[in-house]
Amino acid sequence: MKRAKITVVGSGNVGATVAQYASMRELGDIVITDIVEGIPQGKALDMMESSPVFGFDSNIVGTNEYDATADSDVIVITAGIARKPGMSRDDLMDTNVKVIRSVMKEIAPRSPNAKLVLVTNPSDVMAQVAFRESGFAPERIVGLGGVLDSARFRTFIAMELGVSVKDVTAFVLGGHGDDMVPLPRYSYVSGIPIETLLDQATIDKLVMRARQGGAEIVNFLKTGSAYYAPGASIVQMVESILKDQKRILPCSAYVTGQYGVTDLFLGVPVMLGKDGVEKIVEIELTTAERSALHKSADGVRSVLAKL
Ligand SMILES: NC(=O)C1=CN([C@@H]2O[C@H](COP(=O)(O)OP(=O)(O)OC[C@H]3O[C@@H](n4cnc5c(N)ncnc54)[C@H](O)[C@@H]3O)[C@@H](O)[C@H]2O)C=CC1
Numbered sequence: 239m240k241r242a243k244i245t246v247v248g249s250g251n252v253g254a255t256v257a258q259y260a261s262m263r264e265l266g267d268i269v270i271t272d273i274v275e276g277i278p279q280g281k282a283l284d285m286m287e288s289s290p291v292f293g294f295d296s297n298i299v300g301t302n303e304y305d306a307t308a309d310s311d312v313i314v315i316t317a318g319i320a321r322k323p324g325m326s327r328d329d330l331m332d333t334n335v336k337v338i339r340s341v342m343k344e345i346a347p348r349s350p351n352a353k354l355v356l357v358t359n360p361s362d363v364m365a366q367v368a369f370r371e372s373g374f375a376p377e378r379i380v381g382l383g384g385v386l387d388s389a390r391f392r393t394f395i396a397m398e399l400g401v402s403v404k405d406v407t408a409f410v411l412g413g414h415g416d417d418m419v420p421l422p423r424y425s426y427v428s429g430i431p432i433e434t435l436l437d438q439a440t441i442d443k444l445v446m447r448a449r450q451g452g453a454e455i456v457n458f459l460k461t462g463s464a465y466y467a468p469g470a471s472i473v474q475m476v477e478s479i480l481k482d483q484k485r486i487l488p489c490s491a492y493v494t495g496q497y498g499v500t501d502l503f504l505g506v507p508v509m510l511g512k513d514g515v516e517k518i519v520e521i522e523l524t525t526a527e528r529s530a531l532h533k534s535a536d537g538v539r540s541v542l543a544k545l
């Protein structure tokens with residue numbers, strides 16, 4: 239059986255974590271690329287040398303040459319700068335949009351059938367830029383946001399209740415920014431709505447913490463942003479695509495009227511399978527939830543308008 243090929247563009251904190259987790263799960267062979275010479279090569283070799291200990295058979299190659307990425311099945315794009323304390327994700331746009339444009343020129347012609355996972359922030363905007371620059375069908379482009387934001391929300395719910403995270407499900411929709419929309423009404427512990435387990439003030443506190451989850455880590459790290467939970471979230475998305483699992487995950491996808499929003503990458507529940515975003519799932523929202531989602535969409539659109 240032919241092994242899947244995964245390219246990770248950017249061998250920094252998130253890119254290296256993705257490569258490590260993906261290889262440990264044997265999702266395929268991995269190419270890591272970066273503009274900095276030596277870093278992808280060194281990290282790839284270091285990870286390969288962990289393979290006898292962990293017992294995985296993925297090949298991991300580090301390079302500065304895009305030719306090595308040819309015919310990838312999935313390309314994860316983490317290239318660009320990360321924020322520091324006091325910055326918003328949108329403050330990264332001017333620098334990162336140039337990076338994404340240059341990366342698209344290199345990867346799109348070499349891997350015409352790849353699915354793209356946009357991680358570089360602001361990720362909803364970068365997914366839109368990748369869509370414009372690659373010429374790929376929008377279904378083949380997905381942005382990271384909701385899986386990570388939901389993982390944080392699930393963590394905080396489990397911590398608050400003192401229960402296993404395995405039993406906690408939750409949804410966060412909207413753009414991956416300060417206006418993201420955690421949905422307590424769709425959050426459960428083993429099928430029990432959290433609204434019956436926690437009072438409103440506690441839920442509000444957890445919602446706020448989830449919204450500010452990225453900044454909370456930035457304020458601890460000082461020199462950059464989170465990468466372990468982002469890496470895990472990305473690998474869950476990549477696995478769903480490569481194994482055609484058809485998982486329903488909140489991801490930034492191109493909406494064409496769903497939820498009353500048109501022609502924009504926005505965090506919504508999607509079915510992720512071998513063709514990428516195979517379906518956008520529309521769940522029923524209250525008036526307040528829908529207007530929060532529209533506020534988040536307006537935020538993404540206003541950043542895009544500055545391009
Ligand atoms: N959407 C999301 O949920 C998340 C997004 N991010 C974003 O991911 C990005 C990467 O974060 P980190 O890995 O922590 O940063 P990092 O600084 O550790 O790594 C970024 C890497 O990109 C490389 N790079 C820069 N320009 C490049 C180019 N033109 N081609 C190839 N490589 C290039 C750099 O040399 C560096 O190695 C940031 O924009 C960050 O905000 C991070 C976590 C979650």
Ligand SMILES: O=C([O-])CC(=O)C(=O)O
Nearest residue numbers: 321327359452453463464
């Ligand atoms: O906070 C950041 O800048 C990185 C990110 O998107 C996250 O961790 O959610």
